[in-house]
């Protein structure tokens with residue numbers, strides 16, 4: 001075990017790089033680490049919960065209402081974050097409005113505590129996504145909307161947890177991307193993927209192609225391009241779509257590829273949320289050498305106007321995001 005580094009050790013090492021002399025930021029990451037372990041445990045027994053122990057909406061043996069897993073995950077992350085007192089506010093996909101916490105905390109967090117939760121019943125990988133900022137309003141006051149409506153370029157950290165065939169935590173503080181794999185036997189994350197880089201040109205495209213006739217001309221042309229046979233550019237590309245953002249993103253980050261959730265005629269702003277789905281993954285992909293755009297603009301430069309705002313999302317290998325962007329701009 002000589003050369004093996006745990007997430008705990010890694011966080012302490014990074015503390016100095018991050019000017020975190022008070023250890024506040026480390027404490028925040030530890031809260032996320034802790035909550036992810038609790039959620040991981042529940043996700044692993046999700047099949048038992050619904051089919052054997054009774055489904056959500058029923059009462060458990062103590063007469064308590066069983067929570068759906070996404071609500072459970074939300075509560076776990078909130079509980080862990082509140083406990084550390086370094087957070088002044090939380091925005092979550094599960095809450096209509098932001099939650100003010102400790103007025104003396106320095107950090108705000110935007111999160112999707114359990115993304116892709118429609119996949120739980122069919123045993124497909126799901127994830128947690130988070131994005132961290134420093135507050136704008138002065139310490140000591142209650143947080144306001146402007147603390148959350150910051151551009152992605154102002155993120156100080158972002159990451160995701162994938163609850164998959166193994167559970168991983170991947171994050172960046174703007175100094176590269178590192179991935180940690182969870183050993184459930186001893187309850188520890190180990191550094192397994194140091195300094196992750198996305199291949200500049202991938203061969204996987206990920207889109208819900210059932211919606212293709214509701215997409216704009218540029219997106220249609222790009223999908224046709226992906227399927228076109230051309231030995232020189234190694235096309236056709238491979239189509240892979242799990243329908244679980246973290247899982248699709250994670251695979252493409254490692255293998256090279258593009259994930260797309262474009263605007264459609266039904267959803268002119270796309271489906272995914274800027275603050276806690278797109279911005280954090282954009283930060284990670286850029287730190288890994290890739291790109292993220294809404295088809296026209298860099299995701300992280302979009303000025304947010306609403307906590308739950310949606311944006312079209314194209315994320316992955318640089319040349320692929322550029323290519324679809326070129327076709328969209330020619331529409």
Ligand code: AHM
Pocket residue numbers: 093112114115116117118208243244245246271
């Ligand atoms: P959710 O936040 O309601 O779980 O929705 C987000 C999910 C993503 O994980 C996934 O990429 C996308 O929705 C799939 O949408 P669709 O079924 O329209 O392809």
Ligand code: MG
Pocket residue numbers: 093112114115116277
């Ligand atoms: Mg979501």
